[in-house]
Amino acid sequence: MLMPSLLLRSSWRFFTRHPWQLWLTLLSIALGTAVMIAVDLANHSAAQSFQQSVNTLSSPMTHELKAVHGQIPDEFYRQLRVEWGYRDSLPEVELSLSFKGLHYSLLGLDPFATSLPASSLGSLNSGVLTRLLTEANTLIAPKDSGLQVGQVLPAGEREFTVIGLADLARSDLLLADISTVQSNATGLTRIQLKLTEAEAQALQARLPPELKLESFANQQAVFGQMTGAFSTNLLAMSLLAILVGAFLVYNTMTFSVLQRRSSFAVARMLGVTAGQLFRSLLLEACVLGLIGSALGVLLGVLLGQGLLVLVTQTISDLYVSVAPTDLLITPAIALKGVGVTLAAVLLATLAPALEAARVAPVQVQRRSRLEQTNQNLSFKLVSAGLVLMLGSALLISSSGKQLVLGFVGLFMLIVGYSLLIPWVLRKLLKLLQQATAKLTHRQLLSSMALRNLEAGLSRTSLAIIALTVAVSATIGVSMMIGSFRSSVADWLNMTLPSDLYVSALSEDASRVEGSLTLVWLDRIKTLPEVASISTGLSTRLTVEGMPLPTLVLQPAAHSERGFEFLQNTPTDAWQRFEKAEGVLVSEPFAYHYNRGVGASLQLNTEAAGVLKLPILGVFRDYSATQGMLVLPRGLYERYWQDRNISSIGLTLKQGVDTPLVQQQLQAWAKDLQPVNQSLVIRSNTEIRENSLQVFDRTFAITHVLRVLVLIVAFVGVFSALMALFLEKGREFAILRSTGFTPKQVQILVLSQAALLGLLAGLFALPLGWLMSVVLIDIINQRSFGWTMHSYFFADTPLQALLLAVVAALLASLYPVRRIGQLSIREGLYGR
């Protein structure tokens, strides 16, 4: 065991003598792990947060009763509990309110209804419950909300006073007595129940049609389905960070092997076997990987805090309203992060370790051998790269709707492309040398820069690859988001044909799902400025056994303009829809359910059981990832009793002042709408702007992840340049002693860095474009079911080139300074 301990000491000495190398390696490993852990954490916590939002009090409740529209009558609760005997039931009235820019959900419940969990309310002081019940407008706030006892929260015309603090499941949850929240209104937002499956079925059977029962487990499952694609996308972005990190580890390990070749040779001559050398290098990588990923876990938790806000925001915008909660780092998440990182690090070390172990003692010392190997290797790599890219194309085209396989294909494409780079780089540098030789008549500095770069390819090519991958990701993602945004803007223009919309909102104001009083229709009809009216009812119908968002549409004369028909929708589709002959489905629905024009779908109706309806057309839609259904009002009224509407679209006559009509509607809103039903009156421009804002917010997280990947790459470039230039200290010293000024040496180094950045930027362009194609046409459709137009943005490649050059230049600043400070003597004789 003497030898391994000797090897261990030798690697310890190596890293303590090159601390910056150690730190940069650890940093890149840590960053890769951190990004992955942070994304994992944010995804996990968002799901947790959803669970808490459906089961607010973390009570043992299992089901939730809601009204299809509006509220559950108070009397129904009495019937349910007293007459039908469902005693594990909790009535709730919910109100949303904002205070100092924060949103709260005020939950009114009956504290006597069920055994409330002690964790939430058990800590209340004696008498608080009495005050909640007897004093008007009193509530309890969570301990971690920052709210104080005695604080007054305004909500419209009412004011609520905090009279107690408790440990509540969510920091945005306020609790009050049910009568406080209900105030002068009637009706319940929901009833939570604890039911067995059999009890749930029995209850379902006797429920009136205007009420619906849903299990939390089912809601959780639907949430998982809805957000699954989103989580996968985030995870893929985080794996990209790991991939870039792995390139860096490979780079570092290769370089450290290079640097230590003489000590390895000595060790081999002393009798260390190849296997021992190999194992000690893997062990070294393992230790680096462990320390790096442990740091990464800590960093990931910090990073996760920020990401969670973005993730929950996106989920709230896209799917359902969830509130950010505390991050919950589980051993599983931490282990997964460490495990993936370790695997990547070991894999990346495998090649250099084998390299070091395979050669004979004498050979190790010969440097040319290694560069030779590299050159031979680059041929093998090109062929492997081509095979991988081909495989990627095959995998993507043959994997149907599999999102994960789509990502695997994308990763194969990236790795395959990366493998081509060393060979292309070598050829390109040769060409460049010839070109510069002709053009500049052998100007010393430029040809030196090129030759230097070429000579050090074994170190720099990896840095170039890392930078290439990071920059190409930026290009690909930018192009995808840009195209997506333009497509959404086009779609919004198309889909909002009316000038003004009156819409009733859901309780959390996130969706148009409330109901308008029918007086609205009568009033609006009297307005002389209005040319035509359409009405919509947003609801959820059971389609193919699953709840699906549905728009019940009574179109106006202009409504056809609201749909961009796709997939061979026949020209008479709209006429047939107006005659109530069938339904329209959104593109995501057609994709997920594999149903196109001419197919039919099954709907559970109130009046006629299961109904089979033909699909008349497929339209473009970006509003619901799980798909949506548009049903003609005539058809709906035939099979359902519900006569509510949730929105009215007004088309105004030519030359009418829209804001003026809007003001008139707003004035009516004051006396027409019940207090607990919020409503908005917006022009189509406002909705469009608002929607694009939501869109931008949705992609905020993608931007952040992109920057994180770039940072990892930046660390790589920095570390590679440091290695390259510091190793060449002796070379630079010779240059200095032959008459080069420090400035000239620095310019030499800077121009090499710029060239390195430029090359990476250029390599990134085709890869970025390829990535954008895969993201737009494959990943997006598989994730969300929709297609989009590809747009080309001329500034994206330019920005990418600039980004690559600037990153490389920035990374060279420190080494350049060091070179400037280095004395000739120091450089020649070593430190």
Next chain:
Amino acid sequence: MVARLLLLGLLLLLSACEKQSDSGSINLNAALGGIPADGFARAVEPRPFTFPQEHAAHPEFRNEWWYITGNLQTERGRQFGYQVTFFRIALSPNSPQTVSNWATNQVWMAHIALTDVEGQKHLHDQRFARGAAGLAGQKIQPFKVWLEDWQILGQANGDFPWTVQVANTDFSLKLTLQPEKPAVLQGKQGLSQKSSEAGNASYYYSFTRLASTGSIHYQNQDFQVTGSSWLDREWSTSALGKDQAGWDWFSLQFKAGQELMFYQLHKTSGEADQAYSQGKWIAADASTRNLSLKDVELQPLQYWQATNGTQYPIVWELNYPAIKGRWRVEAVVDDQLMETSVLYWEGAVRVLDLEKNQVVGQGYLELSGY
């Protein structure tokens, strides 16, 4: 009946320090505590009692209850004891400020229990509800006191016979109650003084002998039963003395047609409260006699130990020298502990004549503050 007032007082004011029996859920009593007496009516002087109106709630007072206990048996002689109690608790003397269906200043609590003498089992349950949204409340015409589906139903004019109907997953009970004696006004013409301070008193009447018939569903069997029940009605606002720790309360019905009610208060120091321990002897002809600790002698004979180590005196010697009565009062089942939000022992007892060693009566015993 001081006993029950103490029970409720403890429930509302002191139980914050009680051990939670139903651990893991909110301590309603603690959270409901501290209702000030200000603004509520007080029992200061005797008042006329008119029936059936008095059966209705008196919401101007803070606390009130309808307290029924009884002993029943089947034709074959199988014996059961039962308790059905509705408590009304006003949280505030003021009416609520919103018109919400759920708005109320009244909270209701109910305790039920069944004692199976043959099986030596005691089952009990409790419920809370707000006095709103039709969940709990009280009406006089027709008479009704209810908490969800537990209820006492009377006649259209508010009078007897009453039907008591309660059920949970373990048992159900449906009984019709018809008085065999008129109402007994406890204390001084129905004013029952609790401690020296004026207003620290309650209005209190009892129906000491109610003929009871009906059915019990228990262990998948239906039992037709008859027997005798006892109703206590009491309403008050006042708080009790701080030095009073608990009580031993007896309500006994003798086969010869008399009844005896007596409660012995014990102070925190452990000694009996000489001044305010009291009771009433109701003769077969319904004439009554007031009792104090000078008139009766009480001696615990045997204790039962609860799982938490507390010792409850469940067998007593009770002497009433004025009529040469010497009785042994013993629990029909040892464990009749009410593990509700407040821990107390309330159970069916039989009365034996110490001289002849025969059963001469039955009743209920309540032990609190142990």
